[in-house]
Amino acid sequence: MTMTSPVVHLARPHRPVVVAGSLRELAGPEHGLVELPLRLWWGPPLAFDLDDPDALLWMYENVLREAVRAEELRAWLHGPTLIRVWPRLNLPRGVRAAWEARHRILTR
Structure with missing residues (x-):
């Protein structure tokens, strides 16, 4: 049997992406x-x-x-808002991949 290690996505070199376990906790x-x-x-x-759409995205x-x-994610992000703005966020590939792998609703 072959064991594979989980994929580690990076936000930047040497910094793993932190992903919330549930969008409801945000x-x-x-x-x-x-x-x-x-x-x-x-x-x-x-x-x-946060009432300015560009500032919220930033x-x-x-x-x-x-x-x-x-x-930090729970304190500053709001789950329903994250789902709504997800397609417009400019994120590093690793961040987007990690969140979409954990939360399939973000890929819709």
């Missing part, structure tokens, strides 16, 4: 101004206006790329 904000912790976002602007792209713990 209970982050849906509206308003959001200031991410410095570890997730270190440049201007200081706050993302924030989600950064959280999905930079998160190293599932708690």
Whole structure:
């Protein structure tokens, strides 16, 4: 019997992608101004206006790329919003592949 190791997708060199176990656990904000912790976002602007579609996409792209713990995903992403904006997110191939492998609804 041949054993295969699971595929590890990378957000960038030497950084594995963190994927939420369930989209339902993503209970982050849906509206308003959001200031991410410095570890997730270190440049201007200081706050993302989630009611601005471009700002929302930009924030989600950064959280999905930079998160190293599932708690960060749960705190800053909202499951139904992620599903809605998924096709428009500009993500590294590894991030997109890891999330789509775990959550098939994102491939629709």
